[in-house]
Amino acid sequence: MLTGYTDHYGVAQQVRATTLVAVLEALGVPASTPQAVEGSLERSRDDVWRTVLPPTVVARHGVEQQVSVHVPEGAPFDAWVELEPADGALSPTATPWRVTAAGTLHGERERRALARADVPAETRTVDSRTLERAVVTLPEDLPLGWHTLHARCDSLEARATLVVTPQRLELPPEVAGRQAWGFLVQLYSVRSRDSWGLGDLADLADLAWLTAHNGGADFVAVNPLHASEPVVPLTPSPYLPVSRRFLSPLYIRVEDIRETAYLSAADRSLVEWAAEPVRELSTDPGPIDRDAVWEAKRAALEVVFTAPRSASRQTALDEFVLEQGRGLVDFATWCAIAEHLNGRNWPPELADPTSPAVGVLRRSLAERVQFFIWLQWVADEQLKAAQRIGREAGMRIGLVKDLAVGVHPEGADAWAQAAVLARGVSVGAPPDMYNQQGQNWSQPPWNPGALARAGYAPYRDMLRTVLRHTGALRVDHVLGLFRLWWIPGGARASAGAYVTYDHEALIGILCLEAHRAGAIIIGEDLGTFDPWVREYLASRGILGTSVLLFERSDDGTPRDPSSFRHLALATVTTHDLPPTAGYLAGEHVDLRERLGLLTADPQVLRAKARAERESLVDALSRRGLTTFDPSERELVEGLHRYLKDTPAALVGVHLTDAVGERRAQNQPGTDTEYPNWKVPLADSAGAVVMLEELFDNARLRSLVAVMNEAPHPEDLPGPGG
Structure with missing residues (x-):
């Protein structure tokens, strides 16, 4: 955490003591009294010695790196790396779906022994034990991927997540040689005659084709398509979703679901009746009514959900479910429970996704859980089609998706990932020229320590899903991967403090998952930041964001075009x-x-x-x-x-x-x-x-x-x- 910062106007600002205490408490660090501060400092000095290995190690491909191992003084130990299977491992939170008569195939895992570095050992007495800090060397030729680091001393064996990330992302050859242009759109606002009052994924596919075929555009960048609430009222902001990992079914085009074409006449009439009240909203100049659209679509989608699926379609759904794993099931369970409670407060026994009470509800609401799982598959299929259509029409990039900074404090991600989120604070931004009172986005931030202890799995799994079916990903407020403005509950937006993150880990993992997806990364790097941040992002091949209205020389005149960055949108x-x-x-x-x-x-x-x-x-x-x-x-x-x-x-x-x-x-x-x-x-x-x-x-x-x-x-x- 930073005790001060330089604001938008270049003026040094100090953070209030009360803010520092509140933020430290949200980080799980007692700091309300001098005695609590002293105790926290003592614990922080010893905590790293209490673990044999760091919880997560993030390395760069092609760079030799050293890792500390803490063992009893003088005790021999072995250390090795177990590599990710060569066939591409699924997320540890996912259920492998490649099965044969002999069972599930996990892939072979190569094992690499690690040599101890010639570094003088340090010792420290912690909890009445004398411990030694040894150092092992990670070789520079470890392949990209998610590996497991092991250390064994006598009967004790420790393991940690080891992530090997690319040095940098390179622009695809078809983009590197010639400037690409495209449209930036708020998808919900772009409606067609077939829309149900709100622009949807079929409209996105048509927009991609139209702008590529008739306009020569290379991409269409859209607002975040993250999941919104399963029941009305829906939060209008696409930047305050209930989940960043999953899609909003609000954007599904009901008629484009294959099973819709094979409905009985009676069921087809139900779909048409659901559409009638909202289809005319597409030409309404007034504010978009998401609630009316979702009520209509949900009624129609429930009809289509009950229709039988062909063997190939059912297999595709099953594979999607197994690939997305526990995260999808938890999300769908949250949706089913939120729908069941219909605005009522969640009882304490439902606060934990692993609780017996949640298990009971998951079983009793099994059909609704399956419905919300199916919605994600349908949305994923339609998004895939939009990307394919754009590329086939000649786009060099296709879709550019948008990743929001955070999630709704009472949403699905906040529920399922409570262990890695900080409570009692929200994310925002300090005052600047355009928002002179600061901003409070009401989103709970990642707890940096808890995220590392989780091996960055929630972050990785989210990125893997978000990077599906896209040519590029815009990361809103990418500066949040370096530091975030934490605002204690009840405080003004201006009364916050910056909490720093392990940017080498967060940016490295982002680069790894983008590399695997073949996607360009665009970081929205506007706002208050240190100049070295942009240099670091450029060194990793991440594009920045240049806004002409903000690009000014020291004398206040617009910057010459030649001085703009190459790696930028x-x-x-x-x-x-x-x-x-x-x-x-x-x-x-x-x-x-x-x-x-x-x-x-x-x-x-x-x-x-x-x-x-x-x-x-x-x-x-x-x-x-x-x-x-x-x-x-x-x-x-x-x-x-x-x-x-x-x-x-x-x-x-x-x-x-x-x-x-x-x-x-x-x-x-x-x-x-x-x-x-x-x-x-x-x-x-x-x-x-x-x-x-x-x-x-x-x-x-x-x-x-x-x-x-x-x-x-x-x-x-x-x-x-």
């Missing part, structure tokens, strides 16, 4: 600001003033916004990208031409900018005061834009033409970026 704006047209009209100031979110003089902020616009116009006009008095459309297109002149590997175009939308999708610092995450896609006049009409929109066609203009040779990145 470059965009004009973000989803936490109004679309570009609205932002440049100062609507971000007007909106925050109406909502009472400003701590500075509104007139001063408006003058600053006008100056910002003028500096952008000046920078664009000097490069011949606009006139000195550009129209709104000309200015938006000029800003995207500016991005194309950067060496950024990826350039993103917000779909809202392409159709002329002016309303923000989200206003940080608000809840019910603004329709966050409920704004349907509309044009500059406020008219709803349907998926089928996208390429009828003149502004979109014009901006797409801009994105497909051939770059000047001098604008191309040189070898190595």
Whole structure:
């Protein structure tokens, strides 16, 4: 934990003593009295000696590394590594599904003996025993993967998780040589005539095909598709899911499930009746009604769930269940119990997924558990189809998924992973220029020590599922893998402290799982951070995020395009600001003033916004990208031409900018005061834009033409970026 930090304005800030105590207590470190502090310090000095091996060791491929082993003084010991099976091990929390008549195949595990390093041994007396710290060497040729580190001394044998990670991720060859561009969309807002009032996975597949085939786009980046509550009311924010690992069935297209086509006439009528009340919502310009959509879809999905499946379909479902393992069963159990309780408080006996009371309910609600498992399989199949369709249409990347920072404090992940989450605190961000009161995202953070003791298994399993069927993954607030702003319960968002994480472990595991999935990683690295963080991420091959509106030189003018990073996704704006047209009209100031979110003089902020616009116009006009008095459309297109002149590997175009939308999708610092995450896609006049009409929109066609203009040779990145 850090006792101070440098804020967004470069000013050193000290953390209050009361905050430090509260955060330490959340970490499981008593600190409320001087005696408690002294006792905690003493325990922390000895705890590492009490374990034979560290709980988890994360190494880099090709680098020799040393590991400490604690044994009784002078006692001989053996140490070795048991390698992950060459055929690719499933998660330890998953049930292997490869079976033969002889039983389950786990794969052969190679064993490598470890040599003791020529390092002087240290000794310490702990709990009346004299212990020795020996050192063994991990060879540099250990393969990538999840291995097990062993040490045996007399009758005592210890084991630890050993993860060997890539030095860095490399861009796929088809992306490395030429800048790729694509659309950034809030999927729920992009609706078609066949939608049930909310953009879904079939719409995503169609959007990928349309933008690739008609627009030459290389990717479609979407908001987090994480799971929401199984019963209404649903949390609107895609960044506050009940689970980050699993998908929201809200995005399922009922008609695209194979079994729907074979329903009886009576059952088919039930599906149609469920759709009728919400299908007309697709053209409604008002806030998106997730609750109505889910009530309708759940009724229809329950009908389809009861339909018989072919042998191949049933086998595919069974294999999906066995591959996802205990995590899927726990998630589905939570959904079934939450549905059963229907808003009532969870009794204490249901707080532990392994409790007898949960076991009893899991059995009594077995059919509902199976229903929620089936929903995940259906959603996974439809997401897979969307990625396939995008790639077949010519996209070099396909789908870009989004990983939220955390989860709902009362959701499925918080329930199933309580042992590795900190309680009594929530995650947020300190004050900055756009959120002057700070932000509280109400999410429980990982407990760094508990996560390491769990071998990072919850983190790994989540990444493996999230990285399915995607060409790239955007990690929201990637700085949280280095440090997170912890806010004690009941405190203001500004009254928090930074807790540090083992970034070498978290980033390394992210790189390993992305390497195995063949996915690009994009880190959203905006906000308050130390400069070395971006350098570290780049050294691991993780792309950053460059937002043109934030990229300023020391004198406040827009940075020259040539100075942008190559390893980055470059965009004009973000989803936490109004679309570009609205932002440049100062609507971000007007909106925050109406909502009472400003701590500075509104007139001063408006003058600053006008100056910002003028500096952008000046920078664009000097490069011949606009006139000195550009129209709104000309200015938006000029800003995207500016991005194309950067060496950024990826350039993103917000779909809202392409159709002329002016309303923000989200206003940080608000809840019910603004329709966050409920704004349907509309044009500059406020008219709803349907998926089928996208390429009828003149502004979109014009901006797409801009994105497909051939770059000047001098604008191309040189070898190595």
